[in-house]
Amino acid sequence: MLALRASHAFDGARFLEGGATVLVEGERIVGVEPVGFPVPDGCEVSSSRGTLLPGLVDAHAHLVSDAQPGSLERVGTMTPEEIDGEIERSLAAQAAHGVTTVRDLGDRDYRTLGFRDRRVPGQARIVAAGPPITIPGGHCHYLGCVAATPEELRQAVADHDERGVDVIKVMASGGFLTPGTDMFGAQYEVDVLRSLVEAAHDRSLQVLAHAHSVAGIEHAVAAGVDGIEHFTGFCEQGSVLSDDLLDRVAAAGILVDPTMGNDFSLVGQLPPPPPQVADLIERLGLDIMAFFAQRYVDVGRMRDHGVSVVPGVDSGAMPLKAHGNAWIAVTDLVRCGYPVDEALAAGTSGAADACGVGDVTGRLAAGYDADLLVVDGDIESDPAALGRPQTVVIRGRHV
Ligand SMILES: [Zn+2]
Structure with missing residues (x-):
């Protein structure tokens, strides 16, 4: 004992x-x-x-990626052995920072599932989505799972289920990390996305949609997803989350993970952003720190509207998001106006519930x-x- x-x-x-x-x-x-x-x-x-x-729960990680610039894209060309080495290092960093459960929302070749099933002593528990599902040439296409039509989406869900994933991750809008993707539009029409959601629900799998754009968020809500990652609210006017949208998301019981947990102490050391991000910043006239300040306000508004917020990081995706930043995501909620106990509950029991492991951790x-x-x-x-x-x-x- x-x-x-x-x-x-x-x-x-x-x-x-x-x-x-x-x-x-x-x-x-x-x-x-x-x-x-x-x-x-x-x-x-x-x-x-x-x-x-x-122990903390990081509800959004990419264990295959080490948070260096371009690291997620590089996964597309790594060998299975290199990927496994990366996953091991990421898990060690997560555990060192008190993260005892990691939900991986995008790997390649289902490599994280082997780690989940081996249950290595002292290694964080893994809840895994396998490769994210995206349109051809879409966000994170380099992770290897593209599907465009309802038939292809149903097949992709069936393949994921057969491999034993815990949750389905779909890219409903473009992403910062994939040049050429649409940050303002939606990757799937509502009916097409709904066919994926129905196929997943038929197999008792929840669906989490990555969505930065208002259009992507709206399509995900209409298609009946269970959770939305990022939830940024990009549109031609900038970053806008209307009260009406927040009310509808709360009423639908859709969980929102605003993927905070950025380590701003590193901002001064950042390399210049990749061209597609620089373009977006210029197009919207964004001041990066003002953008993040707005995020704190918006996440506070989510709480006011009764939206359930799950603090994930998107760890591994970029330099501000190291593996182990889950504690920052929790303290960010306090900055957004959450009482400390509510923020801590969100990062422990709340996130565990959201990840489907709330009965064990x-x-x-x-x-x-x-x-x-x-x-x-x-x-x-x-x-x-x-x-x-x-x-x-x-x-x-x-x-
Ligand atoms: Zn991600």
Whole structure:
């Protein structure tokens, strides 16, 4: 038996007065007790004056990609061995930062599924989409799954299901990282996208749509997707998310992952943006920092409208989004106006629920997997403490 004791604790929903002692046997939590609980003889105890909480969940990662400029595109030309090496390094970085569950929303050749199924001790749990589905020449086409017609989309869903994916990822609009894709339009007509959603739902698979544009978001909503990634709101006027759209997304129960978690301390060291991004910035007259400031306002508005927000990062996709930035995505919610406990719940139990693993991880409760994080400081008064991990345990194993 193993015990983690800390002066402050958050159980996935609320702060526990006076801290807690969490007892672990094998892979599981077997007890959540007061901080002074006398542990059984022979139980190894680690104590902290910081905060004990469930490990974080990054709801949007690309484990195949190392966040260097152009790294996601490069995956298209990497060997399986190179891809596996990248996945291993990404998982190590995630675990080192207290991320105990990663939802991968775009790999190549289903390589992440092997890691998911091997359950290597101390390695984060994986929820995997396999290669994202996109139009020919569309966003992330280089990851290897293109489908244009309803028939091709149904076949793509069937192939993904046969390979054992946990969720379907489809590209409903263009993306920053793929030159030549349409950042303002939609990649699929509504009826075509709906055929993918129906095929997935028939197989009990949820559908997450990548959408930056208002047109892409509207098509995804009309097609009945379960979640929308990015949700930027690009249109010719800039970045606009109307109250009406937010109300409809809330009413439909569609989860939104605004993919925040950017490490802005790196902004000064960034290389010049790729040409398609520079074009977009110029076309919209965007000031990058003003754009991100607007995002904080918009995500606060999502909360006001009752939209359920899942804090993913899109880690690995670009230099500001390193693997392990999930803690930044949670503290970003606080900057957006979320109370600290609500932001932490979104990044632990809420994200675990969204990823379909909320019955095994994301909470300090007996019977749950011992996916635990201890950080240096009291998160309740100092949310940035979340970025100072002291101890990480995944399925009962110290990382
Ligand atoms: Zn992504």
